[in-house]
Amino acid sequence: MNRILIVAEHADGKLNAAIAKCVSCAVSIPDSDVTVAVLAADGAAVADSAAALTGVARVVLVQNPANEPALAAVLAPQLAKLAAGYAFVLGPSTTFGKDLMPRVAALLGAPQLSDVMAVDSATRFRRPVYAGNAIATVEVAAGKQVVATVRVASFQAAPGGGSAPVEKQSVDVPLPTHTRFVSVSAARSDRPDLQTAARVISGGRALGSAENFKLIQGLADKLGAAIGASRAAVDAGYAPNELQVGQTGKIIAPELYVAIGISGAIQHLTGIKDARTIVAINKDAEAPIFEVADIGLVGDLFSLVPEIEKLL
Amino acid sequence: MRKILVGIKRVIDYNVRVRVRPDGSGVVTEGVKMSANPFDSIALEEALRLRERGEADEIVAVSVGPTESQQQLRDALAMGADRAILAKTDGPLEPPAIARALLKLVERESPRLVILGKQAIDDDCNQTGQMLAALWDRPQATFASKLQIEGETARVTREVDAGLETIEVDLPAVVTTDLRLNEPRYIKLPDIMKAKKKPLEVVEPASLGIEAAPQLKTLKFEAPPQRQKGIMVKDAAELVAALKQRGLA
Numbered sequence: 001m002n003r004i005l006i007v008a009e010h011a012d013g014k015l016n017a018a019i020a021k022c023v024s025c026a027v028s029i030p031d032s033d034v035t036v037a038v039l040a041a042d043g044a045a046v047a048d049s050a051a052a053l054t055g056v057a058r059v060v061l062v063q064n065p066a067n068e069p070a071l072a073a074v075l076a077p078q079l080a081k082l083a084a085g086y087a088f089v090l091g092p093s094t095t096f097g098k099d100l101m102p103r104v105a106a107l108l109g110a111p112q113l114s115d116v117m118a119v120d121s122a123t124r125f126r127r128p129v130y131a132g133n134a135i136a137t138v139e140v141a142a143g144k145q146v147v148a149t150v151r152v153a154s155f156q157a158a159p160g161g162g163s164a165p166v167e168k169q170s171v172d173v174p175l176p177t178h179t180r181f182v183s184v185s186a187a188r189s190d191r192p193d194l195q196t197a198a199r200v201i202s203g204g205r206a207l208g209s210a211e212n213f214k215l216i217q218g219l220a221d222k223l224g225a226a227i228g229a230s231r232a233a234v235d236a237g238y239a240p241n242e243l244q245v246g247q248t249g250k251i252i253a254p255e256l257y258v259a260i261g262i263s264g265a266i267q268h269l270t271g272i273k274d275a276r277t278i279v280a281i282n283k284d285a286e287a288p289i290f291e292v293a294d295i296g297l298v299g300d301l302f303s304l305v306p307e308i309e310k311l312l
Numbered sequence: 313m314r315k316i317l318v319g320i321k322r323v324i325d326y327n328v329r330v331r332v333r334p335d336g337s338g339v340v341t342e343g344v345k346m347s348a349n350p351f352d353s354i355a356l357e358e359a360l361r362l363r364e365r366g367e368a369d370e371i372v373a374v375s376v377g378p379t380e381s382q383q384q385l386r387d388a389l390a391m392g393a394d395r396a397i398l399a400k401t402d403g404p405l406e407p408p409a410i411a412r413a414l415l416k417l418v419e420r421e422s423p424r425l426v427i428l429g430k431q432a433i434d435d436d437c438n439q440t441g442q443m444l445a446a447l448w449d450r451p452q453a454t455f456a457s458k459l460q461i462e463g464e465t466a467r468v469t470r471e472v473d474a475g476l477e478t479i480e481v482d483l484p485a486v487v488t489t490d491l492r493l494n495e496p497r498y499i500k501l502p503d504i505m506k507a508k509k510k511p512l513e514v515v516e517p518a519s520l521g522i523e524a525a526p527q528l529k530t531l532k533f534e535a536p537p538q539r540q541k542g543i544m545v546k547d548a549a550e551l552v553a554a555l556k557q558r559g560l561a
Contacts, residue, residue: 073451095472099454102439106446111527114437129435133330134339135536139529178482179451186475242475248491256560294542295554307548312561
C-alpha cells in the first residue's frame with residue numbers, strides 16, 4: 001500500500017481549492033491510502049472540508065496557535081514528524097506548497113518532485129521543465145520516501161460527498177521563533193479565485209495604463225470571470241502581482257481564457273496551455289498568442305472590448 | 313566581516329528556444345548560449361545594493377556545477393562580486409545535493425545572508441533555497457520582492473498567491489528572489505577586465521562531501537503536446553457567435 005500524506009493549505013477557515021486537486025493526484029497513484037494533514041490554530045472547519053473529499057481515508061488535525069498565519073519554518077518540522085511511515089508527502093504547487101515542501105523534504109532527507117502533472121505508475125511521474133518547453137518522465141526509487149508538489153492545473157478537483165474520520169493529533173517537536181509573520185496585503189474581491197476559476201479574462205501591456213486596465217472588468221463581470229494579467233502588465237504596474245498568469249505567476253486551466261492585448265510570450269503561454277478554449281484579441285496579427293488561440297480576433301481592443309461586452 | 317553568499321547557476325540563456333533532442337535524452341545544448349540563471353542575477357544585484365547601502369562588506373558568488381560555470385562566476389565578478397567559489401561537479405546534480413554543498417560553503421564562510429534565485433529556469437525545481445535553510449536550521453524568505461536589513465533581522469516582502477506577504481526573519485537567513493525584486497545592472501567592459509584579477513577558487517566536490525548519486529532518474533524528455541491552431545474571426549459579433557456556439561456565452 002502507498003500511504004500518502006497531503007498537506008492542507010487553508011486561509012480564513014477555508015480549505016484551498018487546490019487540495020481537492022492534490023487528492024485527485026494522490027488517488028491516481030496505484031494502491032493509495034490518502035491522509036490529509038490540517039495544521040491550524042483551530043482548523044475544525046478546514047478538517048471537515050478535507051474529510052468530505054472523495055478519496056480521503058482520514059484527516060489528521062494538528063491544532064496549535066503557532067500554525068497561523070502559516071510559516072514554512074514552523075510547519076515543516078511538524079510535517080516531517082507526521083510524515084513518518086508515508087511513502088509520499090504531497091502539497092499543492094501554489095506559493096504555499098512551493099515554499100513549504102522543499103523544507104519538509106530536506107528535513108526528511110527525501111528527494112522532491114516539483115510540479116507533478118501526471119502519474120504514470122507508483123514510481124513514474126511526469127513534470128514540466130524549461131518553462132514547459134519539455135516534459136520529463138522521472139522515476140523514483142521504489143520503497144523510498146518522496147515529497148512532491150502537485151501542478152494543480154493538471155488535475156480535476158476530487159468530488160465532495162465523502163465522510164472520512166477526523167483525528168486530532170499533537171505533534172511534539174520544538175518550533176522555531178526566528179521567522180515572524182508581519183502582514184499580508186491582499187486585494188479583496190468578489191470575483192472568482194484566479195487559480196481555480198472556470199473563466200479568466202487577462203489583460204496585457206497593450207492596455208497602456210492601470211486606468212485602462214479596468215476596461216476588462218466589465219467583460220469579466222458579464223462572463224462571471226476572474227481577472228488575470230500578463231507579466232508585462234504587472235511589471236508596468238497596471239495590475240497587482242497576484243494576478244500574474246504564466247510560468248512565474250499562476251498556472252491555470254480554465255474552461256475559457258480570454259487574452260486581451262497580450263502578445264503571448266512563451267512564459268505566458270506556459271501558464272495557459274491547459275485552458276480548454278483560448279480567445280485572443282490583439283492588434284498585431286503576428287502576435288504569438290494567435291498560434292495557440294482557438295478563436296482569434298485582430299483589432300483595436302479599446303473599441304472591441306466594449307462592443308463584445310454589449311453583445312454578451 | 314558581514315558577508316553575503318550569492319548562488320549562481322549556469323543555464324541555457326532565457327532567450328533560447330529550448331528544443332528536445334529527437335532521442336528524448338535531453339534538450340539540445342550544442343551551440344546554445346549559456347548564461348547565469350536570471351533569478352540568480354537578481355540575487356547578485358540585491359547583494360550589490362545591500363553592499364552599496366553599507367549592509368554588507370563582502371559578496372561571495374558561489375556555483376555548484378561544471379567547470380564551464382567559471383564563465384558565469386567571472387560575469388558575477390564583473391558585475392561586482394568580490395570573489396567567487398566553484399564547487400566543481402560533472403554529472404547533473406539534484407537540489408538536495410546542491411543544498412548540502414552550499415551548506416558546506418556556508419559553514420566555511422559564515423555569511424550573514426544567503427541570496428539565491430527562487431528557481432533555475434532549466435529544471436524549474438524551486439527547491440534549493442528552502443532545502444539549504446532547512447539543513448542550516450535557519451529562516452527562509454522565499455519569492456522576495458523587497459528586502460530590508462534592520463539590525464539583526466531582515467524584513468522581506470514576498471510575492472504569494474494572495475498578494476504580498478511581509479515576514480521578519482532573524483539573520484543569518486536564506487532569501488530567494490522573485491522577478492520584481494530589482495532589475496540587474498549591465499556589465500561594463502572595464503569591469504570585465506578587472507574581474508579577471510579577482511579571486512575565483514575551484515574546489516573539488518569530494519572536499520564538500522557532495523554525494524553525486526542522484527535519487528531521481530529522468531527516463532526521457534518529450535516535447536509538450538501542441539495546441540491546434542484555431543479560427544480567426546473578423547469582428548466582435550463573430551467572436552460572440554463563436555463563444556455562443558461553444559456554450560461559453
